[in-house]
Amino acid sequence: MSDVAIQTTENEQGTNLGYKQELKRSLTLKDLIIYGLITMLPIAPIQVYGLIAQESFGMAPLVYLVGVFAMVFTAMSYSQMSKEFPIAGSVYSYVQRGLNPHIGFVTGWLIAVDYIMAPALLTAFSAMWLGSILPGVPTFVIIFIFLAINTFITARGVSLTARANTIFLILELAILVIFLGFAFKYVFIDGHGAGGFSLAPIFQPDKIDFHFIASAASIAVLGFLGFDVISTLSEEVKNPQKTVGKATVGALVIIGTIFMVQTYLAALAHPDYAGLDPDMAFFDIAREVGGDFLYYAFILIGVAAVGIANALAIQSAISRIIYSMSRDKLLPFSGILGKIHPVYKTPFNATIFVGLVSFVVALLVSIENIVQLINFGALTSFMVLNLTVFVHFYLKKGRRDAKGFVNYLLLPMIGFLIIFYVWSGFDWMTFAVGTSWLIIGVILGAVKSKGYKEVPPVLRDM
DSSP: OOOOHHHHHHHHHHHHTOOOOOOOOOOOOOHHHHHHHHHHOOTTTTHHHHHHHTTTTOHHHHHHHHHHHHHHHHHHHHHHHHHHHSSSSTHHHHHHHTTOOHHHHHHHHEEEEEEEEHHHHHHHHHHHHEEEEETTTTHHHHHHHHHHHHHHHHHHHHHHHHHHHHHHHHHHHHHHHHHHHHIIIIIISSOOOOOOOEEEEOOOOGGHHHHHHHHHHHHHHHHTTTTGGGGGGGGGGGSHHHHHHHHHHHHHHHHHHHHHHHHHHHHHHHOGGSSSSSHHHEEEEHHHHHHHHHHHHHHHHHHIIIIIIIIHHHHHHHHHHHHHHHHTTSSHHHHHHTTOOOOOOSSSSHHHHHEEEEEEEEHHHHHHHHHHHHHHHHHHHHHHHHHHHIOOOOOSSSSOOOOHIIIIIOOOOHHHHHHHHHHTTHHHHHHHHHHHHHHHHHHHHHHHHHTTTEEEEEGTTT
C-alpha cells in the first residue's frame, strides 16, 4: 500500500466515526508502549515498597504479580474498545458510543478528575522530595517549574512528548539496572541479606490464602493505574485499531515484570521487612547496597521521573480527554477547549488549562483528597468500561459464539468483579469525596444535555 493510501486510511479512521481528523498521526507501537511505561513509572515501587512489603509479609513481587493478573482483564477491555472506536477520549468515547452517550459523559467526568488530579499529586510529591535536598526553595516554585516544563512539552506536540518520554525511560531503566547490579553483588557475591536465592519473597504457603490474595489485589491494582492513558492517543497513532490494544496490554505486562524483578532483589537484599521505614524503605535499601551515591541518585531521578515524566504523560492524556469532550460541546468553554493549535496540531488550549488547574490543585487541595478522587474516578470508570464491552459486543452486536462468550462476557465480567472488589473496599471518606464529584458531573451533564434529552451532534445520525 502506498504512503498516500495509508495516510488516506488513517485520516478516514476519525472521519468515519463522525470527526474530522485534526490531530497529527505520528506515533508507533513503540511510542505507545514507552508512553504507557512512563505513565505507570518503572521505578514506582520506590514510593510504596515499605508499605507493600510489610502488608504482604515480604512478598512484594507476588503482590505485583497479582496486580498484573487483576488488571489485565480491564486492559483487554480497553483493547477491544480501542479497535472498535479508534478515537481520542478513551473511556469517555468508548462508553459514550458503546453503552450510552449520557453515561459516557459521566464516565468521562470521573476519569477526568483522575487525570487532572494526578499531575498535581505527582508534582506535589516531587516538590516534597526535592525540598529535602533544597530546603531553601519554596514548594510552590518547584511545582510551578515542573508544571511549566510539562505544559510546554505537551503543548508543542505529541512527537516532542514521545522523545521526552524516551529520554526519561532510559534514565529510569538505567538507575534500575545499576540498582539490580549492586543488589545482585550485595546478595549473591558478598553474601549479605538473604545470602542467595530464596522463595520467601515470592511464595510463603503458610501465609497465602484468599484474604492475602484479596488484600494484595487491593494494594497492587492502585499501583497500576495509568495503563489506560495509551488509549487517549488513538487519533495520533498510526493504525490505531491494531496498535493501541497491543500497547495497552503489552505495557501492563512489561511494567509488571519490571516491578517484580526490582522488588525481588530488594527483598533479598533486606529480608527484614518488618523493620523498614514505610516512606523511605527502597531508598534505604539502595543506600545499603550501593552507598550514598545510589541513595541520592534514586532521589534525584525519582523526582524527575515523577514530577516531569510521569506527570507529563498524564497531562497529555487529560488534555486529550478534555479536548474530546469539548468538541462534543459537553464542557463549559467548549468553544475554547475544543480547539486544535494550527501549527502544533495539539489540543493547545486544553493543555494550558490542565497546567493551570494542576498548579492550583497542587497548592490548595490536600494530598489525601487528591488520592481519594484519583482512586474513585479511575476504578469507577474501569467498572463501567468492562460493562460496556459486554453490552456493546455481546448484547447489542450479538457476538455470542464461543469466542464472543470468552472475549465479551467472561473476561470483562472477571475484570468488573475484580475492580468492584477493590472499589468496595474504599473508606467512607473516599466514597464521600468521589460521590460529590460524581453528583457535580451528573448535574452538569443534565444542564448541557437539557435534561439528558440531547446528545452530541456527532452522535445524532449514528
